[in-house]
Amino acid sequence: MAQHVLLIEDEPNIAEAIRFLLTRDGLRVSHAAEGAAALVLLRQDPPDLVILDHMLPGMSGLEVLTAVRADPESRNLPVMMLTARGRDREMAEAAGADRFMTKPFSNAEIIAEVRTMLGQPRQAP
């Protein structure tokens, strides 16, 4: 069965691009445009990987990440954060992001990262 990626991104065009890339790569992609809806999706249909944008309306990306990590079910879920600003990296890592990508990224790069993350699930500490 195809592995499942939850994409949380408010910019519709970026979301469409990533969805296209991952789907073409044989992954199943579900998409949420803001944090609250994403958390519901996360519980209903647990993914194998989360791609999370940093700047979201309502709950920020960091808040979503904190909520993901607070839930025992998803404590070890691999999370990749996307950002368009330089200084967000430290905060994202402190909040428990596994990987970090800066926009704009190359398509090959993001696909490679996703494959790596899905191949090596996060080890329990």
Next chain:
Amino acid sequence: MPFNLLVLACFLYVAFLFTVAFLVERRADRRRLGWLRSPLVYTLSLSIYCTAWTFYGAVGYAARSGLEFLTIYFGPTLVFVGWWWLLRKLVRIGRQHHVTSVADLISSRYGKSNTLGVIVTMLAVVAATPYIALQLQSVVLSFGVFASAAPDGSRPLEAGQIAVWVAVGLALFTILFGTRNLDAREQHHGIVTAIAVEAVVKLVALLAVGSFVVWGIAGGVADVIARIDAADLAAWQVQPGRWTGLILLSAAAVITLPRMFQVMVVENEDEGHLARASWAFPLYLLGMSLFIVPIAVVGLERMPAGANPDMFVLTLPLAEGQAALAMLAFLGGFSSATSMVIVESIALATMISNHVMIPLWLRLRPGAAEEDDLRSVVLMARRLAIAAVLALGYGYYQLSGGSAALASIGLIAFLGVAQVLPAMLGGIFWRGATRTGAILGLVTGLTVWAYTSFLPSFGPGAVLPETVFADGLFGLGWLRPHALFGTQAMDPIIHALFWSMALNVLAFCLGSLFTFPGPVERLQGAAFVNIFEGAVGPQRWARGRAEPEALLGMAQRILGEETALSLFQSAARAQGKEVFLPDPTPAFLDQLEARLSGSVGAATAHAMISQLVGRATVTVEDLMAVASESAQILEYSARLEAREAELTRTAGALREANEKLTQLSLQKDAFLSQISHELRTPMTSIRAFSEILTEGDLPAEAVMRYGRIIHDEAKRLTRLLDDLLDLSVLENGAVQLNLGLASLQGMIDTALTAARQTRPDRDFQVVRDLPAEAIYLRTDADRLTQVFINLISNARKYCDAPRAELRIVVLQRSGRVTVDFIDNGKGIPKESQALIFEKFARLTDANRAGGAGLGLAICREIMTNLGGSVAYLPGQRGAAFRVTVPLRLERLAA
């Protein structure tokens, strides 16, 4: 003379007064009063001292009691000539402390106590009501003289009807010109000028009748003197005790009568006018008294026995067939009566509304100070009070049946208001006078006056039973109203004067000696007593506890929106701040309180500010300043204080600048990362899709779709760069303006249409005032429209009210136009108001999606280039922005 002609003359005369008052108010509105503010008008307005009681009654008084009527003129003359310094002190205090009435003066001096205000108001109303009734009676009597002289003897109007019409007419006139606005100092230029005109009419009338009597009926001066000698009035003797008493009484009355205080202190424009009045007003009184005795003597000779001497001024010319002269005399009397009633009812209405109605209303509706438009409430209260005062006067006239009992009421009313004198003089000369003392003195004086003078004036058996007159209250012989403590042989009025004033002063002094003044009282006392030294300021407010927004809200409800805003703005500018709201410094709070007290009285203004600020604190320095008499210390502390104030202000300015810098540096970092984000977001889509496209192998519609996305994102990128460039061009002042004449309404129309693209799904109510928008501006229409679009779009974006509404208010004044955009949302929190015009400043932290946050920064730069400004307007319910543009922008010499 036909009666109808008389009524017509009255109407014409009143219409003439209306015109005068109206024209003067118009000029006052345009601040072009010129000679109307001269000492002459001031002096003439003082003549309301001479009411119908003096105009008609003086002759009757002379016919009955000889020269005693002169005492009524001697008192004021003594005060104006000899006690000029006392009046000057009163006027200075009145101006400096924005005093609105006698009651306000007393209440303000004794710690802004409203209890005292209420007592004085009560006293004034009780004493003035019969006096107003007396004026109505005189008008009715004078009408009666003409009616009975009519050939067919028919009476077209009943006495009661005349009184009603006169009362209603006066109420209308007073309400119309007396409550036009809540001017800071309660000045009524129109009415004062009308009063001055009436003063001339009564003087001319009396002099004309007198001249006619001396040279027309009698054979000149010598003949008149002979006749006076021949009359048995020659035996008139001076009763020293009674004369002294009456002179004292009228001297006291001229200071304390509400109407005199109104024209002398409240309506005073310039202290210098008092200097002229000090000799001119006694001259006026001399003119008024010059012919009284000849008219009385000739009248007694000529008129049939039993004719009412009070009406000789009218009946003598009538009997001699001089209808025109009689008409003039009638208008003189009419003037005396109307001017007194008008001013008296204004003075009383101010007291009643400021000390009784408004405090009650504020107490009954505790939240009201924050909600309602107090201005209209105060004005309504004042109108009601005027109507009530005249209704009371009319009621009293009806009750007393227009009887002769009214004639003696003049002196009784004088005595009633004179009870204020100890508290007033004590208040401005004696620092030890306290609130308790003032209350005790006033209540004692009021009680004794009512018991010995006012209530007995209704006649034995009317209010006080006859047994009380014979045997005293509760059968105690020493409590007989006309013989307190067994003092039998005294004249009733002198008896009442002596006992009421003696006990009043005694209670006042004892009460003051045995109680301690409160802190506010102490400071007010020092400020009043040492008014000319000017060393001690009014009491201080504690710094900083008041929210300037709340203060502004309150001030707007009393002073009106524009006045309050400009007051706050100028105060803010004086403090060196660029925003609308000044810091609530003690000095500013004092200034605000003084301004408000001019509208609603010291006690109410103080209470309203206390509500917002908390209690006024009296600092140790303040008390030191009061306690130490040494001028050196005072001066030194004043200098220290000034320096401290300056330091505080500088520190405040520095703190503000520092805060702004800190926030700006944070903003700069945010700005850079924001630019990064704004640029990277469209780039991400463009890069991703262009890579996808280059890989090929896609269905045609996908190629189309991805191509379009790339195109859209490229456009978005361009727009952002345009904005950034726009901003940098505007900031460098290198912008090309395209000046031309354009309709403001057109620009707003365009902006509204364009802004509809922002959240087109929203149902947005727009409230406009199209006539106000019909203005042509010389400006760069595209740029200005750009600002409008931005503000309207912001409202559409951020207004969070369920039924969103945007008000667009246009005002034009002195070459500038302001356009306010006010929505009904939550508004912008105070701490953010200074920052919203910075680049990339978005209020909900940067995570909120939307525009790049350059809009308001661009607006600010555009407005600077257009010679205007855009600012956040605090104190409205929702978010509000004010755009100010010059009406005609001239091309700057570049």
